[in-house]
Amino acid sequence: MTTASVTGDLAIDVRGLVKRFGDKTAVDGIDIQMPEGEVWGFLGPNGSGKTTTIRMICGLLQPSEGEGRCLGYDIAEDAARIKLATGYMTQKFSFWSDLTIRENLEFVARLYRMRNKRARVDETLETLGLTKRQHQLAGALSGGWKQRLALAAVTMHQPRLLLLDEPTAGVDPQARRDFWDEIHRLTSDGMTVLVSTHYMDEAERCDRIVYLANGRVIVRGSVARVLEESGLVTFRAEGDGVRQLARALRGRPGVEHVAYFGAALHVSGTDRDALEKSVNETSGGDVEWKEVRVSLEDAFIALMARAGEDARIHA
Numbered sequence: 391m392t393t394a395s396v397t398g399d400l401a402i403d404v405r406g407l408v409k410r411f412g413d414k415t416a417v418d419g420i421d422i423q424m425p426e427g428e429v430w431g432f433l434g435p436n437g438s439g440k441t442t443t444i445r446m447i448c449g450l451l452q453p454s455e456g457e458g459r460c461l462g463y464d465i466a467e468d469a470a471r472i473k474l475a476t477g478y479m480t481q482k483f484s485f486w487s488d489l490t491i492r493e494n495l496e497f498v499a500r501l502y503r504m505r506n507k508r509a510r511v512d513e514t515l516e517t518l519g520l521t522k523r524q525h526q527l528a529g530a531l532s533g534g535w536k537q538r539l540a541l542a543a544v545t546m547h548q549p550r551l552l553l554l555d556e557p558t559a560g561v562d563p564q565a566r567r568d569f570w571d572e573i574h575r576l577t578s579d580g581m582t583v584l585v586s587t588h589y590m591d592e593a594e595r596c597d598r599i600v601y602l603a604n605g606r607v608i609v610r611g612s613v614a615r616v617l618e619e620s621g622l623v624t625f626r627a628e629g630d631g632v633r634q635l636a637r638a639l640r641g642r643p644g645v646e647h648v649a650y651f652g653a654a655l656h657v658s659g660t661d662r663d664a665l666e667k668s669v670n671e672t673s674g675g676d677v678e679w680k681e682v683r684v685s686l687e688d689a690f691i692a693l694m695a696r697a698g699e700d701a702r703i704h705a
């Protein structure tokens with residue numbers, strides 16, 4: 391038997407995790423050392439191994455190779471304890487559609503054999519702003535409210551670590567923002583959160599990012615570190631004629647990415663001198679150029695290409 395860690399320790403400490411399904415290697419040697427109290431973003435194209443890694447971390451799936459601890463518990467031996475100490479939100483909405491919000495939470499409270507069930511449900515409803523809707527059927531809720539119910543259900547037993555697998559997929563921007571405010575409220579109360587996402591604005595809200603491709607970590611670190619590691623420089627053009635500029639710039643020396651952001655054009659590359667030369671030679675008309683911050687999406691594409699992976703974000 392193992393003991394749980396104390397504050398200041400690693401919430402997740404796994405090394406050399408590998409998972410094979412037949413011939414397919416879904417996870418190919420992943421190490422994660424995540425301190426308690428942080429919010430980490432898990433990113434990568436579809437099928438890159440995020441869900442499989444999360445399931446190994448919480449003891450639901452046995453690794454083919456590797457070992458580790460989650461909240462101090464051995465992932466191969468202590469799945470039951472890990473389950474009690476973590477909240478795992480799966481990609482699929484997995485509640486009873488024909489029960490109300492309240493009834494669903496009461497069901498979860500019984501599953502966890504909580505004491506003072508009624509008070510805990512009341513408190514959770516209140517904290518997540520669900521009290522007014524408590525008698526609505528879960529199946530009739532919009533995507534944003536369903537996610538809020540799911541968050542209520544996985545936090546009601548007051549876990550120390552939350553593992554959220556694409557919790558905001560298909561949810562509107564306001565509901566996503568509210569959801570992230572909740573995540574930050576939870577972490578300010580001491581919770582640790584690992585969250586997988588395809589949204590770059592959500593990645594920006596994490597203390598650190600781990601980016602996977604083909605079951606391997608391509609890059610990890612703070613947003614600033616990832617941007618720096620990409621080595622990219624980006625210039626932004628605004629004004630009449632940017633559409634013609636895009637055509638003229640593609641394929642020129644130093645121009646690696648050309649993308650529209652609203653009415654503006656962003657061009658990026660790793661060779662500053664060559665990029666600047668191409669930009670200067672292609673400028674003209676009423677277009678105004680300025681250097682801007684590199685986008686995370688461009689950084690990931692560049693880092694994947696460099697790692698020899700398929701450079702499409704959604705393969």
Ligand SMILES: Nc1ncnc2c1ncn2[C@@H]1O[C@H](COP(=O)(O)OP(=O)(O)OP(=O)(O)O)[C@@H](O)[C@H]1O
Nearest residue numbers: 411414415416434435436437438439440441442443
């Ligand atoms: N039970 C399984 N049996 C066989 N192959 C599996 C199984 N689970 C996952 N895979 C495969 O492992 C790879 C990684 O899948 P995983 O679901 O971990 O990726 P992901 O990064 O979470 O993707 P997404 O962003 O689409 O959720 C995929 O090729 C998937 O098809």
